[in-house]
Amino acid sequence: xxxxxxAMTVDEYLAIDAASDIRNEYIDGVIIPMTGGTGNHSAIIAxxxxxxVNLLVDSNCSVRSSDMRVQIDDERYVYPELSVVCxxxxxxxxxxxxxxxxxxxxxxxSPKSLTRDHVDKVAYYGAVPSIQGYxxxxxxxxxxxxxxxxxxxxxxxxxxxxxxxxxxxxxxxxLSLAAVYRGVALEA
Numbered sequence: 001x002x003x004x005x006x007a008m009t010v011d012e013y014l015a016i017d018a019a020s021d022i023r024n025e026y027i028d029g030v031i032i033p034m035t036g037g038t039g040n041h042s043a044i045i046a047x048x049x050x051x052x053v054n055l056l057v058d059s060n061c062s063v064r065s066s067d068m069r070v071q072i073d074d075e076r077y078v079y080p081e082l083s084v085v086c087x088x089x090x091x092x093x094x095x096x097x098x099x100x101x102x103x104x105x106x107x108x109x110s111p112k113s114l115t116r117d118h119v120d121k122v123a124y125y126g127a128v129p130s131i132q133g134y135x136x137x138x139x140x141x142x143x144x145x146x147x148x149x150x151x152x153x154x155x156x157x158x159x160x161x162x163x164x165x166x167x168x169x170x171x172x173x174x175l176s177l178a179a180v181y182r183g184v185a186l187e188a
Contacts, residue, residue, distance in 0.1 A: 010074065017077075018097075023066065026077040027120075034079055037110060040139040043184050044108050045081045048137065051179040052084060052171075061086040061103065061171055070105065071098040072124045080105040080121075084171060101130040103170050108137045122147060126154055132170035141187050142177055 007029025008016075016031065017024045023034040037045075045066065052063045064083045071077050071092045083102035092098035105125055107117045117136050125134045126149070134147040134154070146166045147154040159166055162181060165174040 013077070014093075017069075023069075023079045025079055026075075028075050035112075037108070038139065040184050040186075041108050041110060044137055044139055044180060045106075047182050047184075048106060048108075048175070048180050049082055051175060052082070055168075055173040055175070056084070056171060059086070059171070062089075064089075064099065064102070069098045070102055070128070071100055072127055076124055078121065078124060081108050082106045086171070102128070103130060104133040104135065104168060105131060106135045106137065108139050110139060118145075122154060133168060135166065135168075135175075137180060139184075142181055144177060144180070 008026075008031060009029075010026070013024070013026040013031055017026070025032040025034060049063055049065065056063065061084050064085060066079050066081050068083055069077050069079050070083060077098060080102075083099060083105045085099060085101060086103045087101075089096075090100040092100050107113070107121060109117050122134065125131045125147075132149050136145040136147075138144070142160055142162055144159040144164070144166055146157045146159065146168075148157075148169065149155075157166075159177055162178045164177045166177065167174050
């Protein structure tokens with residue numbers, strides 16, 4: 001017996017995601033449910049949002065939470081942990097759920113998301129011309145990877161000390177890892 005499967009259409013995905021209690025990413029016809037995170041995961045996201053809001057208070061940039069979907073292209077929609085948009089946000093839809101022009105995106109890794117965050121999403125975010133930086137934060141140790149857009153692709157810098165500050169050039173500020181990891185129980 002052969003079971004036939006078919007890729008889900010974008011319209012089907014958008015309807016399912018709108019009705020869902022959880023966030024669902026969509027990659028080339030496949031829905032990927034986004035499950036909840038750990039205490040560290042949640043704290044790192046909250047502290048990063050707080051730090052960025054404070055850093056950007058006098059700028060034309062605004063922070064968006066993980067409820068803001070980013071449209072990569074016609075076949076890919078993802079939910080970064082947070083995004084920052086500078087200038088007026090542009091949306092793919094009237095209900096303002098699919099952001100088209102983030103300036104930077106941030107992901108916090110989990111054991112299940114390592115490959116997606118470090119391989120797949122590097123390529124996805126590189127395909128969005130407005131994205132000037134992609135920050136990946138580890139939830140188990142002080143470790144940040146900062147990808148910045150350049151003419152020849154992404155340039156990567158890594159930071160491993162609480163005293164480090166990640167230079168977010170596109171936002172004209174520096175993000176302190178001490179602020180991001182404040183009070184988070186990390187591996188020794």
